[in-house]
């Protein structure tokens with residue numbers, strides 16, 4: 001793996017939240033590389049900073065200090081307009097709470113990233129239905145989020161993150177609401193995507209049932225990455 005392309009590079013990333021007069025140091029100097037073609041899982045106890053780290057990596061949250069590059073792009077220093085465009089084209093994010101738009105159907109929700117990238121509504125809808133079929137929701141493409149179970153909403157969120165073929169896919173607990181079989185089906189799909197040498201996936205998870213899908217497991221504790229184990233050996 002010595003010559004692997006680096007998809008995400010974090011150096012000395014620090015983040016402190018300043019809420020209700022109380023400061024919480026969430027990231028205490030993160031150094032981490034995610035290689036292209038790799039599925040990395042990020043694990044660690046509740047509150048150790050996993051969601052904060054993936055939010056910085058995906059350009060949803062600005063770090064206070066340190067460098068984070070995604071395929072060579074430093075999102076922190078991009079103009080807002082350029083950052084939005086870069087994120088829309090290159091990053092798919094599955095939120096822990098799914099974040100589906102309640103007034104749109106499953107297929108319309110999944111179409112959003114393509115419409116943001118200038119694809120026609122009709123074409124976007126067709127592709128959305130295809131990806132929903134791949135996550136086992138062929139029968140529910142016209143349903144509103146409120147008509148779907150938690151696990152079905154989670155799969156819509158996963159389809160939305162994949163549909164436009166982004167180079168980086170970031171998922172926060174993508175299998176938490178799925179049974180064993182559906183979780184494996186979704187992970188098979190995500191793993192297929194990660195095999196592409198031009199892409200990378202990072203998945204925050206507590207779900208030991210899916211660890212077998214990881215190429216690399218990064219363990220966090222108290223705002224730091226304390227151990228990285230790659231299937232090719234520790235690094």
Ligand SMILES: Nc1ncnc2c1ncn2[C@@H]1O[C@H](COP(=O)(O)OP(=O)(O)OP(=O)(O)O)[C@@H](O)[C@H]1O
Pocket residue numbers: 017018019024025026044045046047048049050051052053
């Ligand atoms: N918006 C916020 N304002 C203040 N503190 C926050 C905020 N978001 C997170 N924190 C704090 O930052 C720390 C890291 O939170 P984070 O959500 O990144 O952890 P996590 O490892 O993803 O946790 P979990 O596994 O429970 O989802 C925690 O102490 C949390 O309480």
